[in-house]
Amino acid sequence: MTPRRLDWALCTRGTVIADWPQADRSAAVALLRGSPAARAVLADALARDEADPAPPDRCALMRMQGALECALSQLPPLTFAVRWGVLAACTAAGLYLGAVAALDISADSGTDAADGFVAVQSVTVASSL
Numbered sequence: 001m002t003p004r005r006l007d008w009a010l011c012t013r014g015t016v017i018a019d020w021p022q023a024d025r026s027a028a029v030a031l032l033r034g035s036p037a038a039r040a041v042l043a044d045a046l047a048r049d050e051a052d053p054a055p056p057d058r059c060a061l062m063r064m065q066g067a068l069e070c071a072l073s074q075l076p077p078l079t080f081a082v083r084w085g086v087l088a089a090c091t092a093a094g095l096y097l098g099a100v101a102a103l104d105i106s107a108d109s110g111t112d113a114a115d116g117f118v119a120v121q122s123v124t125v126a127s128s129l
Contacts, residue, residue: 001027003037010045 001009006028013020017028031038 001031003031003035003041006031006038007041007045010042015042015045015049 001024009020009024009028013024017025020028028038032042
């Protein structure tokens with residue numbers, strides 16, 4: 001491990017070296033024992049952790065939001081149609097499952113088909129709420 005790799009690991013994995021994977025942990029400890037530069041890198045990382053976090057950059061957040069809105073606005077109209085298709089498919093599946101459940105209930109209880117239809121309506125209305 002090099003001091004540069006140690007700095008990267010400290011930034012990405014944090015300054016608690018005990019939480020790192022075993023291979024990286026042993027390499028970091030060996031480097032810290034033998035290199036004053038590595039100890040300086042660790043001291044800098046610890047100082048960064050102790051410093052107050054910077055407040056969020058509002059301009060950067062606005063730029064990211066604008067970029068996201070621009071990317072989403074360029075989606076093809078097919079996406080809109082797919083959403084309605086998925087809604088229709090879910091509705092049809094709910095009606096089918098409700099009908100099957102209601103007919104099973106009516107078959108088990110010995111009621112006629114008209115009562116089964118009422119049960120289907122009840123299941124469908126209940127599932128849409």
